[in-house]
Amino acid sequence: MSAKEITVALVGNPNTGKSTLFNALTGLRQKVGNYPGVTVARKSGRCDCGDGLKVELVDLPGLYSLAAASPDEQVVTDVLLGSLEASQQPDAIVIVLDATNILRNLFLASQLAELNLPLALVLNQADIAHEQGLKIDTNLLSQRLGGVPVVLTSAWKGEGIAAVRRAIAEVLNKKSKMTRLTWPSQVESALNTIVQTIEKDTGKAPSSADVQRILFSSNGHTSNRLGWLSPRRDTVIRQARDQVRAAGYNPLAAEPLIHYAHLRKVLEGVVVGNTERQGNAAALDKVLLHRVMGPILFTGIMLGLFASVFWLAKFPMQWIQSGVDYLKAIVAPTLVNTPMLQSLVTDGIIAGVGAFLVFLPQILILFLFVGILEDSGYMARAAFIMDRMFSWCGLNGKSFVPLLSGYACAIPGLLSTRTIEDPKARLATAFAVPFMSCSARFPIYALMCAAFIGPLYGPGWESVVMVGMHCVGLIFAVPTAFVLTRFILKVKPQPFVLELPRYQMPKPRDVIWRMWQNAAEFISKAGTVIFAITIIIWALCYFPRDPQMAEKIKASEPTLTANEIQARTQAAMIEQSWMGRFGKAVQPVFDPCGFDWKITVGVLASFPAREVIVSTLGVTYSIGKGAEADSQHLRSAMQDAKWMDGPRKSTPIFSLAAVLALMVFFALCSQCGPTIATLAQETGGWKWAAISFFYMTILAWVMAVVVYQVVIRLT
């Protein structure tokens, strides 16, 4: 293999079927990673272009223009300009266009032509263009654009893929470049002025693509990257923009105006037919975006999605749980001679990994449904319907998907904030996501409802409390986002512009493949952290140990059965472990919430992963390990638990007030190590992760105190 691998970048507008084409070209031989220093996923794959020519095809996020707004778009610009470390400039670009809307799609191509790289055009969705009665003269288009290869494909149907391979080979061979537009003379001279000044200031002539970004885009990203920080920078740019204005153009609108005027001429006679037609969207939108029917259907779809995520995942979750229990039962006897190793393997490693794996089915199903909704074109409609509900508090319609995902797990929710262009709305959404009642909170709600609310107040109240707990997070997240965007992040609001694409049947291969890629990212991110944390928590609950504990208990109460002794021993062990001592020391802090030291231990042990609470309560209330939420023993042990001393002596620990306070605490508290780590990564630093952690934890404590103190006075 040659020293330098040939790379080809796949670029295009969103909704052009680019990912489908990428999957068809690479046949799922793909690598997914991250670009260094940024959170945008780097997807690449090997594409065979015939005659032994193999290229590395890089799938870049979809974008409309090089004037970068979101982190995704920034990465595309940086990759194509070769300015991202550890990522060489591609040897050629393949631009994917929507054949039904060539003019708009060519705008990006025309901007990309300024990079002066060899490129080829792929007019995808040709089947739909054909159905709409559009006739496209690819030879004429190729000729008008300076001889770059132009091919018609339908990636969805798998038609024209071979032609794309040939086009890649051709473009690499001939290095054909697309004709660049001729700028009006004043604009040209404004661009030249900037080139000359930068050359003088930095000693290096910038590329024409860079100069256009400096002149036409209002963010200072490009000039910073070129190291053009001279004090006269702003004056020079202002003067150049004045020159553009003198030519009769608004400087920030000149670029699209000039490109579109140029492209209209290019397309004359290339596309024959009515390009104004909307295809299937209008009829479906009449129902799905109807002022009354729209929200009803939306709610129905979301409730259905929600219910099926939980319902469908129930079965594989049970299998995983029994698989884990089975594994423990097999492994435990083999290590019976080394109790410490036995405990590490069964209570630490197997239990920890199992607790994490149990959530995988929900996450896979969620990704599957989100993928279907996205690929079908409904997700954009959902954002359209929901935008007003979110815009008042600084979020936008696109915040909806992350918040919904947050109900299954915060991590995929945080990862999906990447699609939000507005940095302020993105941060506020990321801040709100961990408040959503994720499925790891479910076991504690289930335990509390089954043990206390149900028996005392009946199943009706049980479901009311259950639904209520799922709303608590949202009730606090929305005002938080409002305060955050209104008073703390004083950034100008960004426009929210969203294309409503045509509806399309999702392609199973694409949806399943993306589900798997997202799940793999989740596993690598959450899995490792949870694994490490479980072992630390295990150690804190295991050491130090008194080997004579069982003997002492037996001596003090000779009437106990062997099982009772074992349970008492475990409880006593945890009481004198580091975690138990720490819990007793910290208990006064949680006393106003009505938590005894055992609950405190559970709360503390749950900071890395909140689902640990149920098994910790199981251990501290001495009913043996692997306690499940429906375990009768744990329920009765907790129902019988009474305060041993103090002013509440011999009243039940789990009063209604304490039960509600505990649930509210878990609803609001930031108890998830992987979420904090992901939040830090997605917001570009530990600052927001730390703020989120302290804010949520303090809020949880305050609200638990309020609930406990109010309810205890009412009951």
Place this chain on the structure above:
Amino acid sequence: MALGLLPGMALKLVRRAPLGDPLAIEFGGQVVSLRLAEAESLIVDVAADCPVQRPKKNP
């Protein structure tokens, strides 16, 4: 503007979202969602053959 909403272009208000904002606007063979705040910055002439409308200038 990258989406091709340019001065002098015909555009059509397709529908409003259930809460009145944002708007779905059709131009150049595509439907795009715009918030009222952004749509306000469009200067629109109502054409004789309403509901089709024409913007004069796009800042």
